[in-house]
Amino acid sequence: MVHPSRQRETMQDLRCQVCVVQPASRTASGYLFLATRPKEARERDWPEGVLTWQPPLCLDCAAIAIEQCPHLSRSGAVALRARVPRLYGVVGTLYTTGADLRPVPAQVSEEARDLPLPYKDHLLRPWFLASQLVRELRGVTVVELEREIATARR
Structure with missing residues (x-):
């Protein structure tokens, strides 16, 4: 769980929810968010327009979060890039x-x-x-986090 004040600050400023000091990872495909696919989600609809109250992450912390967060490791984390993460x-x-x-x-x-x-x-x-602040993710692309990390390290 993210503290409400920390959640608001990181969500508003699009900073990493784990380390707080780094800006969230951003590429031409958008900001990096982690999510879990809902059971009722249809393949062609999800994740466009998904609502999230989980702040974005930097690449290093995203890898750590997948390893250490029980919810993400249990439910299967999906890395998303959102070009338009608008406040909802x-x-x-x-x-x-x-x-x-x-x-x-x-x-x-x-x-x-x-x-x-x-x-x-x-x-x-x-x-x-x-x-908690909520963002609606638009212009969403599902990405492979391992590939993103490898590309950033080159």
């Missing part, structure tokens, strides 16, 4: 007004709890505490 919205907690007029967490379904709030809908949710 936020993930967080929706609040409502309680009996004493103070905010209280709203009761939401399990599915809705994990859905990001798009920036275009933020006015419909005046009591929303964001914990």
